[in-house]
Amino acid sequence: MTSGQLEIQAIAVVTAAACALVGMFLVLRRTSLLSDAIGHSVLVGIVLAFFVTGTTTSPLLLVAAAATGVVTVALVDLVVRTRLVREDAAIGLVFPTLFSIGVILVSRYADGVHLDTDAVLLGELAFAPFDRLVIGDFDLGPTSLVVMSVVLVVVLLAVALIWKELALTTFDPALALALGFAPTLVNYVLMSLVSVTTVGAFNAVGSILVVALMIAPGATAYLLTDSMKMMAALSVAIGVGCAIGGYWLSYAVDASIAGCMAAMCGAAFAVVWALGPRRGLLTAARRRARQKLEFAETMLAIHLAHHEALPEAAVENRVANLNHHLGWSDQVVAQVVRSAENRGLVVQRDGMLALTETGRALAGEALVR
């Protein structure tokens, strides 16, 4: 591994960790798409700051972009509060408008300078190590790495500091308000964190894929746990895993790093969605199949118990007749009988079924219930 590769992965890891941590709250608060909106509207902030400072490297650009993110959220809030449209529509009105203004400003007044919208939207991680932060003679490392490390520390500190407030306002805003926790203030703190993270991250992954890094790890972790602390840990772990996995995938197929990281995020969610413990699709399907079989076994036990020791038992409790009496196909009968035998509920002798003690107990219990 070259030092360049190491640095790229370090940037990816730090970015993914910061994104996953703030993104988790967006997932829980059902405002995931604000990250999409912020990611697009920061363009205006960057352009305006560029007009003021005349450079594309000033740290003021980051501040302005982050401020635009907060303004975007405030505008969405404002539109929602007119009660003329609902929140999803409000988001869909605000960010394309701001983004359009940004694009028009760029193409009218900033043509020719290095401020192409592609770079903002897509980022380019592969070039990140070339842009180094040098103070005096001392090379601090790639600028994005330094910036994102600072962002990560800020996010970690802020989240740790207002963890309780975040939890309360996320799950019960009304109670939070009643207890004097100012949900709006907490919301804006969170949105500032989202903005700062988005802006810091777009250098690395671009503003569209930042959505993947913010939402996918949180959504994946949400499928795995019920504890918020666990969810935070899992989100960060999944985000970091996707970042590193995505990097090596891009190395293997020689394609866009950011694209591979986003694809990894989608894949991680898909895997957990399908195979996850407890809530995975496959696990749920298996559970349903097992419950169905157990129910059928109980039915069989009840049927046998109902007829045993009576004259008709010779007909009713014969394996070959069960299909008719219980309305099951021969296949189902065979499967249920086999499974019931394995569980020790029934024994089979000369094509006749007899309940064991366990089987009789099960039938009695099921009927009482």
Add this chain to the structure above:
Amino acid sequence: MLFDDYTVRTVALGAAGLGIVSGALGTFAVLRRQALVGDAVSHAALPGIVLAYLVTGSKASLGLLLGAAITGFLAVLLVTAVIRTTRVKADAALGLWLASFFGVGLVLLTFVQRRPDASQAGLDRFLFGQAATVLREDVWTIAIVGAIALSVLALAWKQMKLLAFDPDFGTALGLRMRLADVLLTGLLVVATVIGLQMVGAVLMSAMLIAPTAAARQWSDRLGRVTLLAGLFGAVAGVVGAVASSRAERLPTGPTIVLAVAAIVLLSFLFAPTRGIAMRWLRARSRRGRLALNAVLESVGELEQQHGSGSRGHAAETIGALIAGDPRVALEQLARRGLVARTPDGLWTLTVRGREELDRR
């Protein structure tokens, strides 16, 4: 004249067609709280477009549209499946698949760009649209595909209406609402992908949402809102296309979006009954009416207390009763002949004012 220019005419026609289709179909997306589905579809179209190009090797717009529609539709299906089978909510499901599909598209795009015959302009065009390259064939594509989509909407109008407002009732009536849902999603996908070339992926969601957001303020009837949304979309399309052709370096897609945003702003402000300005005016006139009543009743009360012999009351006395300055209200009441001013500057009820109070 403006429309003599072939390019401008073509672009304007295409934008108008797109505006009608996306405006009318967007109505249902917004009403069903799926406003941002268009955003997901437009981003998820990227891998489909690139795949179609990789498979066919041509940039014919119909093939690319088909590819875009397939992956766009797939993304919406995944979003719906996630919402139905997990506890992840719509917003996260949308964001998740939108960005993942886009990421896959970017990866595929790097493969295309490695081919010697590829031009690099593809992604830019996808993200921001490139209305200037719209050809007569593209306008025909928009017109034909759009006309089919709108006809389907018209034919399935009853189902769509139920889907928007009360799908359970539709199911109870024996209509196949799941089928209608899939159909509507398909129509939305179609409306989104035909707009990609014109306004691009990022801004396409605005073309679905904004016309409806504006039209909704003018009417409470679904049919009218749908028609108006189509009209607003078309107007914004033409205005945007023409404006961007008149000014230098004014990209078409963003200009169209700003045009439709302006329509939204005007509607929010000035629509009758729902508009902010109208609501404010109504609130003010209601406050004014209440103030007039309060002053009239105060005068009546004072006269009752002081008996019929009173010569009237000073504005200050009346003001003390209503805790405010009654002079403007008194003047207005005087103009309506409900109170009168005595020569020494005191206020009394007129006969009509007395009748008015008695009637209450």
